[in-house]
Amino acid sequence: xxxxxxxxxxxxxxxxxxxxxxxxxxxxxxxxxxxxxxxxxxxxxxxxxxxxxxxxxxxxxxxxxxxxxxxxxxxxxxxxxxxxxxxxxxxxxxxxxxxxxxxxxxxxxxxxxxxxxxxxxxxxxxxxxxxxxxxxxxxxxxxxxxxxxxxxxxxxxxxxxxxxxxxxxxxxxxxxxxxxxxxxxxxxxxxxxxxxxxxxxxxxxxxxxxxxxxxxxxxxxxxxxxxxxxxxxxxxxxxxxxxxxxxxxxxxxxxxxxxxxxxxxxxxxxxxxxxxxxxxxxxxxxxxxxxxxxxxxxxxxxxxxxxxxxxxxxxxxxxxxxxxxxxxxxxxxxxxxxxxxxxxxxxxxxxxxxxxxxxxxxxxxxxxxx
Numbered sequence: 001x002x003x004x005x006x007x008x009x010x011x012x013x014x015x016x017x018x019x020x021x022x023x024x025x026x027x028x029x030x031x032x033x034x035x036x037x038x039x040x041x042x043x044x045x046x047x048x049x050x051x052x053x054x055x056x057x058x059x060x061x062x063x064x065x066x067x068x069x070x071x072x073x074x075x076x077x078x079x080x081x082x083x084x085x086x087x088x089x090x091x092x093x094x095x096x097x098x099x100x101x102x103x104x105x106x107x108x109x110x111x112x113x114x115x116x117x118x119x120x121x122x123x124x125x126x127x128x129x130x131x132x133x134x135x136x137x138x139x140x141x142x143x144x145x146x147x148x149x150x151x152x153x154x155x156x157x158x159x160x161x162x163x164x165x166x167x168x169x170x171x172x173x174x175x176x177x178x179x180x181x182x183x184x185x186x187x188x189x190x191x192x193x194x195x196x197x198x199x200x201x202x203x204x205x206x207x208x209x210x211x212x213x214x215x216x217x218x219x220x221x222x223x224x225x226x227x228x229x230x231x232x233x234x235x236x237x238x239x240x241x242x243x244x245x246x247x248x249x250x251x252x253x254x255x256x257x258x259x260x261x262x263x264x265x266x267x268x269x270x271x272x273x274x275x276x277x278x279x280x281x282x283x284x285x286x287x288x289x290x291x292x293x294x295x296x297x298x299x300x301x302x303x304x305x306x307x308x309x310x311x312x313x314x315x316x317x318x319x320x321x322x323x324x325x326x327x328x329x330x331x332x333x334x335x336x337x338x339x340x341x342x343x344x345x346x347x348x349x350x351x352x353x354x355x356x357x358x359x360x361x362x363x364x365x366x367x368x369x370x
Contacts, residue, residue, distance in 0.1 A: 001073070001198050004061065005205040008054040012209025015050035020219050043218060045100040047174075048225025051206040052093050055229065058202035059085050075198045084124040085199060085233070092117035092160055092232040096224030107279035110224065111157065117232050118156035127152040127239050132250050133336040152239050160231030162260035165267060167227045168287050170308075171215030172315040174222060176259065176322050177230040178207045183256055183330045184237050190333070191245040200237050203230070216312040251339035255329040258346045259322045266354070286350070289357045290317050294366065317366075324349070 023044030063082045065071040095113030099105040121127055128148035131138035141147055167173035181204035188197035210226070213219045222230075238253035254261075263286060268278040276282075283292075291314040325346055332338040356362055 001075075001194070001201050004058050004073075004198060005201050005208075007061070008058040008202050008205030009209040009212075011057055012050050012054035012206040013212045014209075015053050016047060016210055016213045016220050019044055019046045019050055020213060023220075043221055045221045045223030046097070046225070047210045047214060047220045047222040048093055048100065048227070048229050049097060050220075051203075051210050051222070051226055052089060052229055054206035054209060055089060055202050055233070056086050058205065059199065062198055062202075073198075075194050077195055077198070081125070081195075084121070085236075088117045088121045088124075088232060088236065089229055091120060092228040093225045096160075096164070096226070096228040100223035100225050110228075111161070114160045114228060114232065115153075115157040118153045118235075121156050121232070121236050122149055122153050125236070125240065127156075127236065128243060129155070129239060129250065130243055130246075155239060156232055156235045158231075158264070159235040159257065159260070160228035162257070162264040163231040163234075164224055164227035165264050165285060166260050166287060166318070167222055168285065169291065169311050169314045169318075170218040171211055171312070172287060172318055173227060173230065173260075174207050174211045174214055175315065175319055177234065178204050178211070179319075179322070179326050180234055180256055181207070181237075183326050184234070184241065186330055187248060187252065187333045188237075188241055191241075191247060193241065193244060196237055196241050196244075200233070203233050215315070216308075218308060218311065247334050249334055249336040249339055251336050251343065252329055252333045255325050255339050255343050255346070258325045258343060259318075259350075262347060262350050266350070286321075286354055286357070287314060287318050289354070290314050293357055293360065294362060321353070 023046045059077075059082045062073065062075050062077040063079050065073050092114050095105060095110040099110060128145060129151040130148060131141050163173050163177065166176065181200040184200045185197040185204070188194070188200070207230070210220070210222060214221065234257070238256070242248050242250050242253065267285060270284065271278050271280060271282070291310060294317065295310050295313045325342070328342050329339065332342070
């Protein structure tokens with residue numbers, strides 16, 4: 001499986017290099033007044049296309065390697081399953097990629113694309129959330145298959161938009177997606193599921209190839225297409241993992257993905273309280289506040305270089321924040337009680353961190369000194 005990781009990284013890196021050269025004209029369509037813009041110049045938002053190409057080739061390789069090329073990989077992956085993963089990823093990404101190129105597709109239409117992708121994944125792979133590992137809740141939950149199916153559909157359609165929300169700075173969402181994939185692959189290997197491990201390692205490799213150009217130079221962005229690819233593949237992988245293996249706690253993905261999910265939920269709450277539409281873009285997400293109020297002391301005569309340096313120094317704060325959930329989720333993947341307690345603790349930590357930054361009460365050791 002290491003071959004898949006390196007091969008997909010190489011394909012993604014080469015595709016990104018080509019898109020950087022050929023996508024500059026498209027990059028000029030992205031407005032200079034966008035609230036999410038924290039970079040100078042015109043950068044193509046087509047990294048998702050490169051990663052999608054690498055993923056499609058990786059998943060198809062898993063099918064043809066052993067029967068047609070004589071390469072033994074020990075991965076049980078049927079052509080039907082491979083085509084399903086490819087189709088779902090393409091459906092989810094196409095809406096985001098259209099927005100990355102033309103910038104006119106409304107949020108509701110992009111949600112429809114991810115919803116259709118979720119419906120295809122649920123129907124073709126028979127996905128459902130089996131329960132919550134809580135006795136009395138599971139008794140009511142398993143009385144019908146519909147709650148589990150609807151929650152799986154909600155997760156697959158919603159997680160892509162969660163990754164899109166945290167995709168604000170060089171290397172931020174890409175690194176979060178990569179470490180989540182590695183965590184899922186580790187747990188999958190612990191329960192002997194090489195198929196799920198290989199699927200997410202393909203995505204991890206494609207992400208590594210993208211990060212070569214995205215961090216720290218910011219030569220290409222993932223765009224909505226990349227965020228939707230990360231979200232839909234990771235959502236399907238964790239649902240399959242929990243569904244196939246009862247030893248994996250359903251709270252493992254909840255803690256693993258707490259950062260993007262909580263960022264999305266808090267964003268919706270914040271906008272509703274202010275009387276705004278949840279689909280309206282703003283610059284008040286946690287990573288944007290870190291950029292504005294923590295990473296400030298950067299000095300350079302060139303304004304574009306100064307903005308790039310601040311951009312790059314923002315992401316490590318959020319990487320560390322994300323690791324607070326990824327590491328314990330990976331260590332306690334079968335212990336529901338511990339995972340539930342850690343989920344509650346992370347919610348409290350997130351709210352405290354957000355309020356502290358808003359009120360300029362960040363501890364001195366967190367702020368960068370001059």
